[in-house]
Amino acid sequence: MYLxxxxxxxxxxxxxxxxxxxxxxxxxxxxxLDLLAxxxxxxxxxxxxxxxxxxxxxxxxxxxxxxxxxxxxxLEAILRIPGGSNKDAFRRQFHNMTDILSKKDQGVNLxxxxxxxxxxxxxxxxxxRDVSRNDYKVDVQPIDFRNLERATETINTYVAxxxxxxxxxxxxxxxxxxxxIFITSALYFKGAWKIPFNRTNxxxxxxxDEKQNKIGEVDMMYQIGSYPYSRFDWMKGYAVELYYGNNxxxxxxxxxxxxxxxxxxxxxxxxxxxFSTIIDRLDKVKDEFEGEDVKVYLPRFAAKSxxxxxxVLEKMGITDVFDPETADLLGMFPHFLYISRLIQRAEIDxxxxxxxASAASxxxxxxxxxxxxxxxxxxxxxxxxNKPTKSIVFAGRVTVPPLASQ
Numbered sequence: 001m002y003l004x005x006x007x008x009x010x011x012x013x014x015x016x017x018x019x020x021x022x023x024x025x026x027x028x029x030x031x032x033l034d035l036l037a038x039x040x041x042x043x044x045x046x047x048x049x050x051x052x053x054x055x056x057x058x059x060x061x062x063x064x065x066x067x068x069x070x071x072x073x074x075l076e077a078i079l080r081i082p083g084g085s086n087k088d089a090f091r092r093q094f095h096n097m098t099d100i101l102s103k104k105d106q107g108v109n110l111x112x113x114x115x116x117x118x119x120x121x122x123x124x125x126x127x128x129r130d131v132s133r134n135d136y137k138v139d140v141q142p143i144d145f146r147n148l149e150r151a152t153e154t155i156n157t158y159v160a161x162x163x164x165x166x167x168x169x170x171x172x173x174x175x176x177x178x179x180x181i182f183i184t185s186a187l188y189f190k191g192a193w194k195i196p197f198n199r200t201n202x203x204x205x206x207x208x209d210e211k212q213n214k215i216g217e218v219d220m221m222y223q224i225g226s227y228p229y230s231r232f233d234w235m236k237g238y239a240v241e242l243y244y245g246n247n248x249x250x251x252x253x254x255x256x257x258x259x260x261x262x263x264x265x266x267x268x269x270x271x272x273x274x275f276s277t278i279i280d281r282l283d284k285v286k287d288e289f290e291g292e293d294v295k296v297y298l299p300r301f302a303a304k305s306x307x308x309x310x311x312v313l314e315k316m317g318i319t320d321v322f323d324p325e326t327a328d329l330l331g332m333f334p335h336f337l338y339i340s341r342l343i344q345r346a347e348i349d350x351x352x353x354x355x356x357a358s359a360a361s362x363x364x365x366x367x368x369x370x371x372x373x374x375x376x377x378x379x380x381x382x383x384x385x386n387k388p389t390k391s392i393v394f395a396g397r398v399t400v401p402p403l404a405s406q
Contacts, residue, residue: 218377
């Protein structure tokens, strides 16, 4: 009898944690869509964009713990996070979300590392240091910014180790000029498709711009399988969901605009509704139409982005924290400091990795109606999503023929 009660308690606890994490996921996703739109609007932004909004949101949420006055108000408004007395509940939700994101699955690796590098002379306020370590799992490291070469090497080594050497030489000494604090959040994700693409089905295919003009060719992967797929008239786009691993907790959602719709307009429409509405709709389709096939055509693509996000975030409404005259980070340090740079380098590599030669599902033969097609042969958006928390951990766009991943 005792064992039975214990089991029920554990199940209920997990369920409550997931619900709390799902609520915080709405904040992550709203910020993610805003950041993707704002970054894409920058003239210097790469046309094929890779971005981890989750890590930026995480870093700034940590900074908010040490912010005050208008600096805190700006951060909380743009990040959609609470301030003041509601912080305890938020910290608990964040902690729960981190635990869920850290859950391991065969075929899926998702690792997140948060770190604050500070001058040895400037000691973090004890309360901020403890909250950062205990609730946000931040690694706090002293560093000598006077020795720019050594400080650069220390940070680059940390980031390289965190990303399994996918991101090396993250910064150069000039990035640390006049720095008193450097914050970084590194995310490493590698997932094997639940329904793998067969490499022998990959063929060269045309790729078009938003005006239906051919602008090049891509290596187009193909698979037929039971993928959640739906039209979304309110944003004028189609979406298909491709799962990673075995337990359906991580997926990539690819969104393709209707003819005549642009990615910019579609993102604006998406920002008016919680991203969870797209996830919920695809979950419903998965349950209602399980076993019905969809033909998916997706190009191999590899994208890299090396971004300094100060300007983008300032245009979004976060200004004071980057301004030495107005930044209020006295809850973090006992001196007037500001964030000199917030840098992100992100990479994504999508191919048939993990593919084994296998025949297409025979169920398609029995269908009276030809299965629908999802053909990503023009600009599209992609989102890597954690399903239990309904949160976007990685996002981007492809607008030109991508560098084919091998």
